[in-house]
Amino acid sequence: MTKCTRKRTFRHIILACLAVVAGSLTGPLAEAQETQPVSPNLTPKLQDLLRTEMRAVEDASREILSALxxxxxxxxxxxxxxxxxxxxxxxxxxxxxKQALMAAVPDDFVAQDRAFHNLAAGLAKAARDGDSDLQLAEFGRMIEACTACHARYATDRFPMLAE
Known part of the structure; x- marks a missing residue:
């Protein structure tokens, strides 16, 4: 990778991160849907599973940023x-x-979760293909998806997103 290409890639990473931050600040405000925290409706086992998954996603996302x-x-x-x-x-x-989960969460929650995981698959493919621009775009979309879901379904854990 040439010095010029590295500078351009680094600028893209900075711009993608800024776009993600800006989106996380304006996205919840633009969304007119009512917030509905799902955690209180989940069994303790499901709460633990979801928290474990969210921690793993957060840790992996931090590592992805470093790898990008x-x-x-x-x-x-x-x-x-x-x-x-x-x-x-x-x-x-x-x-x-599974039955308790499906009874506790709206269909949109499941759809958003599926879409998020599909974005992760898209990021993985872009990385395997060596497409740095697409990697940045997919990573930005993933972070936006996290923020949108938290703003809608986890305001009990992230109250600042509800403001």
Whole structure:
């Protein structure tokens, strides 16, 4: 990678991060949908599963940002694929747990979660293809999806997003 290409890539990363921050500040305000925290409706087991998954996604997202900055496509692909594969409905849930989850959350919550994990798959593919511009775009979309979901369904945990 030439020095000029690295500078351009670094600028894209900075711009993508700024866009994500700006989107996280304006996205919840622009969304006219009513917030409905889902955590109080979940069983303790489901709350634990969801928290575990969210921590793993957050940790992986931090590592993805570092890997993007370093131009480490292989690491981005690995981490993004791990996020995709952590889809909550694929975790160790009994049929009763799945039924309780589906009864506790709106259909849109499940749709947003699926869409988020699909974005992670798109990021993994972009990284495997070595497409740095698409990686930045997909990562930005992932972070925007996190913020939008938290603003709608986790205001009990992230009250500043409800403001």
């Amino acid at each position: 900055i370093a131009g480490n496509d292989a690491r981005v692909a690995e981490l993004a694929q791990n996020i995709h594969d952590s889809f909550i409905l694929k975790q160790e849930m009994t049929p009763q747990d």
